[in-house]
Every structure is written in structure tokens, then in C-alpha cells.
Amino acid sequence: MNSTQVSETQAAVKISKVLLVLPAAKHVRVTSADRSVPRRKMLRFSILGLTTVAAATPPQYEVTICDENVEPLDLDTDAEVVGISFMTAIAPRAFEIARELHRRGKIVVAGGFHPTLCPEDTARHFDAVVAGDAEGLWPKVLADIEAGRLGKTKIYRHRDLPDLACVPAPRRDLTAHTAKYYATINAVQTTRGCANGCTYCSITAFHRQTQRTRPVEDVLAELKTIGRDFIFVDDNIIGDVEYAKKLFAAMAPLKKRWISQCSLRIADDPELLKLARDAGCLAMFIGIETLSGANLSDFGKEFNDAASYRKRIAAIRRAGIGVQAGIIVGADGDDPGVFERMLGFLRAARIDALQLNILTPLPGTPLFEQFDRAGRITDTDWSKYDFRHVVIRPAGMTAGQLQDGADWLYAQFYRLDRIILRALRTLLSGKVSLAVLAWQLGMTYRYDNIREGIVGRNPVAKPASGSRFGAALRRAWSALTGLGERSRTEECPDAEGVQENPAM
Ligand code: B12
Ligand code: SF4
Numbered sequence: 001m002n003s004t005q006v007s008e009t010q011a012a013v014k015i016s017k018v019l020l021v022l023p024a025a026k027h028v029r030v031t032s033a034d035r036s037v038p039r040r041k042m043l044r045f046s047i048l049g050l051t052t053v054a055a056a057t058p059p060q061y062e063v064t065i066c067d068e069n070v071e072p073l074d075l076d077t078d079a080e081v082v083g084i085s086f087m088t089a090i091a092p093r094a095f096e097i098a099r100e101l102h103r104r105g106k107i108v109v110a111g112g113f114h115p116t117l118c119p120e121d122t123a124r125h126f127d128a129v130v131a132g133d134a135e136g137l138w139p140k141v142l143a144d145i146e147a148g149r150l151g152k153t154k155i156y157r158h159r160d161l162p163d164l165a166c167v168p169a170p171r172r173d174l175t176a177h178t179a180k181y182y183a184t185i186n187a188v189q190t191t192r193g194c195a196n197g198c199t200y201c202s203i204t205a206f207h208r209q210t211q212r213t214r215p216v217e218d219v220l221a222e223l224k225t226i227g228r229d230f231i232f233v234d235d236n237i238i239g240d241v242e243y244a245k246k247l248f249a250a251m252a253p254l255k256k257r258w259i260s261q262c263s264l265r266i267a268d269d270p271e272l273l274k275l276a277r278d279a280g281c282l283a284m285f286i287g288i289e290t291l292s293g294a295n296l297s298d299f300g301k302e303f304n305d306a307a308s309y310r311k312r313i314a315a316i317r318r319a320g321i322g323v324q325a326g327i328i329v330g331a332d333g334d335d336p337g338v339f340e341r342m343l344g345f346l347r348a349a350r351i352d353a354l355q356l357n358i359l360t361p362l363p364g365t366p367l368f369e370q371f372d373r374a375g376r377i378t379d380t381d382w383s384k385y386d387f388r389h390v391v392i393r394p395a396g397m398t399a400g401q402l403q404d405g406a407d408w409l410y411a412q413f414y415r416l417d418r419i420i421l422r423a424l425r426t427l428l429s430g431k432v433s434l435a436v437l438a439w440q441l442g443m444t445y446r447y448d449n450i451r452e453g454i455v456g457r458n459p460v461a462k463p464a465s466g467s468r469f470g471a472a473l474r475r476a477w478s479a480l481t482g483l484g485e486r487s488r489t490e491e492c493p494d495a496e497g498v499q500e501n502p503a504m
Pocket of ligand 2: 193194195196197198201202203204235236263287
């Protein structure tokens with residue numbers, strides 16, 4: 001990876017302005033020249049990381065925010081200090097921005113998931129790295145810059161994780177000018193971290209396998225300042241069951257509508273389900289991950305218990321809460337038939353939405369260590385660590401089959417007829433808000449798939465027999481609807497002659 005020579009000593013700098021940046025890859029920016037990225041509101045939301053860092057910035061500094069997803073970044077900013085927030089997939093762009101800003105004499109500080117889990121790699125490109133929560137550390141970095149002390153410390157870390165009672169309300173006012181691009185700017189966080197230890201998970205690595213909670217009164221006060229619809233960005237909002245029950249009970253009178261993320265354990269507690277629903281929960285993103293018990297045990301996620309999926313998902317749906325399933329493909333127990341089996345399961349379990357992830361060993365996680373030791377990491381271009389690219393050597397299939405099968409499953413789940421069917425089914429069961437949500441989410445994912453050319457191919461589909469006329473017809477149908485099969489990899493033969501699986 002290219003790095004700029006970052007100085008070991010630093011002259012004192014008087015700071016008046018601070019710019020906080022969320023970098024974005026070129027192909028997702030609304031400002032990109034080819035106009036293929038929709039400017040409409042879509043699955044862009046939150047930037048809670050930056051609005052929270054802005055709130056933790058001492059008041060004597062003027063703070064601005066630039067989310068490169070939705071507005072151009074002015075590299076000739078007059079801010080003396082620029083803070084950049086990034087996850088692993090965005091690291092190459094963040095490094096590029098840091099290089100440009102250094103050329104312009106700026107002090108550049110990194111924070112967020114990649115800097116926290118990969119601080120040494122990050123430190124080669126930045127003047128300082130905040131590893132962990134900004135609260136408590138970020139003001140110290142700014143003070144050190146003004147005192148000329150930066151070169152000595154470089155990586156800032158908490159000894160004890162901060163108490164969330166000290167987290168100020170995020171500066172949403174700083175995103176007012178770009179609000180029209182986001183599905184919502186009302187993102188709220190009630191807990192940080194998760195006490196489970198899933199081996200692939202950045203959350204538990206970042207928060208040292210703990211979960212901290214904010215005082216319920218602080219959360220309620222924040223909720224009163226925002227509109228009816230919002231998202232809780234917690235990773236496992238029911239991780240601390242007693243806290244969740246207290247929060248949900250207190251929220252009911254507010255008449256809000258929200259979505260969040262949690263583990264399947266919510267299904268085992270009818271009281272918790274009811275409290276969540278009464279508090280306005282429309283849907284939960286839930287990590288189902290895999291149908292294989294062996295994979296679950298490799299992931300350290302036995303508590304999911306694959307045999308109970310259908311029953312537990314049905315219980316959640318009966319409570320009136322929709323389910324977006326998080327699925328991982330490419331684990332050691334997966335063979336080329338996994339995609340077809342998974343599609344069958346998702347349909348039978350009446351899953352409302354899908355987030356499909358190709359197994360990705362994110363740096364800083366136990367999974368990364370495991371794959372690195374085994375020499376099974378085939379690509380360290382961080383921009384491919386977005387869960388949509390194969391960066392490992394899988395055990396039960398080829399890398400090409402994994403890529404094709406994952407693309408195929410995604411494209412099949414978000415086929416237009418299936419999106420319509422799911423939305424209609426939900427509508428007919430009287431859940432109007434959930435139907436609208438499922439429709440919007442479905443169309444957004446479908447659009448992303450089309451834009452990124454994700455079609456794929458079922459690795460275990462039988463080659464089609466039949467006439468040349470039949471093959472020509474299939475090609476025409478595929479060109480018209482985008483429903484045919486097409487490989488993004490070079491390993492696989494040409495799509496011609498491959499048929500959509502009739503069982504699906
Ligand atoms: C909302 C969200 C999204 C939203 C919006 C993203 C955004 N930037 O806001 C959307 C849906 C777009 C999204 C997409 C993706 N996401 Co996402 N997302 C989240 C989620 C759930 C919440 C983010 C959030 O608001 N956190 C709350 C804030 C307060 O926490 P924070 O960001 O960590 O910030 C604190 C510190 O990190 C630090 N800090 C952060 N930035 C900075 C900067 C400076 C200068 C300083 C000093 C400190 C600092 O201070 C903050 C306050 O203490 C996180 C999980 C999580 N819990 O964070 C995943 C997460 C960040 N996403 C992740 C991933 C992988 C993705 C995707 C690549 C793939 C995917 N399938 O989800 C895509 C890529 C999108 C793209 N191309 O840019 C991973 C990143 C893992 C990693 N190691 O890189 C996470 C951690 C989820 C996970 N379970 O692993 N995501
Ligand atoms: S339950 Fe979810 S958030 Fe918690 S460690 Fe496992 S994957 Fe991460």
C-alpha cells in the first residue's frame with residue numbers, strides 16, 4: 001500500500017477550523033460524472049460516526065462535515081485539521097485523501113473501524129490515529145496538535161472504554177444541507193458493542209467483546225428531538241435484555257417507528273418481542289448467517305441453532321416484526337449447492353429482505369488471523385473487503401463458484417417478481433408500513449445489483465438441453481429482463497446454455 005511520509009515531529013498549530021470527512025468510492029458518489037448513481041433518497045443514512053465526533057469536538061473549534069457519498073470534497077479546505085472516518089472497504093480512498101491533504105500542509109487524523117482494527121497500517125498514512133471511541137481521545141488529539149506534541153503519540157487508545165453517559169447528542173444540524181440524499185438522518189445509538197464473540201465480527205473486535213448502554217433517559221431525550229421514523233444503529237439492540245425491555249417500555253408512549261439489528265435470541269422471549277413491537281419496531285436485521293451447524297460452530301455462533309430457524313423467524317413475524325436476514329456464504333462447510341439451498345430457505349421462511357455477505361476476513365478479527373495463518377487470503381486490496389468480492393480461497397468450492405453463486409443468489413432474491421410478491425403478501429397481512437419498507441429496500445438492492453452488473457450463475461444448475469432456437473430465445477429474454485445468468489469471473493464458461501433452476 002502506498003503511504004505518504006508522515007513526520008515524526010510536529011510544530012504547534014493554532015486550530016480554528018476542523019473538517020470531518022467520510023470518504024466514498026467513486027462508483028457510489030452522487031457527484032460522479034456518469035450520473036449512474038441515483039441522487040434520490042436510498043440506502044444512505046446515518047453518518048452518525050461523524051456527527052458524533054463533531055459533538056465531541058471542543059466548542060472553540062468551528063466544525064464542518066463532508067460526506068463524499070453526496071457532496072464533493074474540497075481538498076483546498078481552509079480547515080487546519082481534517083479528521084477522516086472509514087471502514088476497511090474505504091481505506092484506499094481515505095489514504096488517497098490523506099496524501100492529497102498532506103501535500104497541502106494539513107494535519108490529518110484517522111478514526112473509525114479500519115483505523116481502530118488496523119492502527120499500525122493506518123498510522124503510516126496519517127498524523128494521528130484514534131483507535132476506538134472518539135469521546136475523550138479526540139479532544140486530546142486536538143490539544144496535542146496545538147501544543148506540537150502529536151509526533152510522540154501517534155496512536156491514541158482508551159485504557160478503559162468510556163461510559164456512554166458522557167456521549168453528547170450528535171450534531172445532526174451539520175448534515176441539514178445534504179439531508180435530501182439520505183433515507184434518514186435520524187440514526188440513533190443506544191448501545192455500543194456486543195458481548196458475543198463471533199469470529200468474523202468487527203463489532204466485537206472493536207468494542208473488546210463488551211456491550212455498553214446509554215442511560216435510557218438520554219436516549220428518550222434524543223428521540224424527542226427527531227421525527228417519527230428513525231433507525232437504531234445498534235448491532236445487537238437486545239444484547240442486554242433487561243436494558244432493552246426498559247428502553248422499549250419507556251418508548252411506547254412516543255409512538256415512533258424504527259428498525260434495528262439484533263440476534264435471533266429475540267424470538268425466544270415473547271415479552272421482549274411484544275415490548276419491541278409496542279415501541280414501534282417495524283423490522284430487524286438479524287444475522288442468520290448459515291444453515292450449517294458446522295459453519296456456526298466455526299464462527300463461534302452456536303447460539304443461533306440452525307434447526308430452530310423456521311420456528312423462531314415465524315415467531316418474530318407473528319409479533320408483527322419483519323426480518324432482514326444477514327447471510328454469509330463461502331464458509332468451510334459450504335459446497336456449490338449452498339446458494340440454491342439458501343434461496344429455498346429464504347423463500348420458505350418468508351424472509352422480507354436479504355443482506356448477502358461473501359465470507360470476508362476483516363483485518364483485526366479472529367477470522368483474519370485464522371485465514372492469514374492458513375495462507376488462504378488471496379487479495380489484500382481493501383476496496384474489495386465490501387462483502388461482495390471473494391478475497392479468500394474457499395474450502396468447498398472454487399473462488400469463481402463462490403463469486404458466481406453469491407451474485408446469483410442476490411440477483412434471484414431481488415428479482416422484480418419476487419419483490420412484488422413479498423410486498424403484496426405483507427400488504428395483504430395488514431402490515432402496510434412493513435410492506436412499503438420491504439418494497440423500498442427490495443428496489444434499492446435490486447437497483448444496486450443492476451448497476452453493479454450482478455447477475456451471477458448457479459454453480460449447480462444443469463446445462464440446458466434444447467435447440468439453438470431455444471438458446472437464442474433465452475438470450476433475448478435475459479437481455480430484456482436481466483434475469484438470465486452471467487458470470488463476473490473469468491473462471492466460468494460462457495453463460496450460454498445455462499438455465500435458471502426450475503425448482504426456484
Ligand atoms: C449505518 C451503517 C452503514 C450505513 C451508513 C454508513 C455510514 N458511514 O454511516 C450503510 C448502510 C451505507 C453501510 C454500508 C456498508 N457498511 Co456499514 N455500518 C453501519 C453501522 C451499522 C452503524 C454506523 C454508525 O452509525 N455507528 C455509530 C457511530 C457513533 O460509531 P462509529 O462509526 O464507530 O464512530 C465512533 C468511533 O469509531 C470513532 N470515530 C469514527 N470516525 C471517526 C473519525 C475521527 C476523526 C475520529 C477522531 C473518531 C472517529 O468515534 C465515533 C464515536 O465514538 C456500522 C456498525 C457500527 N456499530 O458502527 C456498520 C459497519 C461500519 N459497516 C460495515 C460494512 C462492512 C459496510 C459495507 C462495506 C458492507 C455492508 N454490507 O454493510 C457497506 C459499505 C458502504 C460503502 N460503500 O460505503 C462494517 C465495517 C467493518 C470494517 N471493519 O470495515 C460495520 C462495522 C458493520 C459490521 N457488522 O461489521 N453501513
Ligand atoms: S451477535 Fe452479531 S454483533 Fe454480536 S458478535 Fe456476533 S455478529 Fe457481532
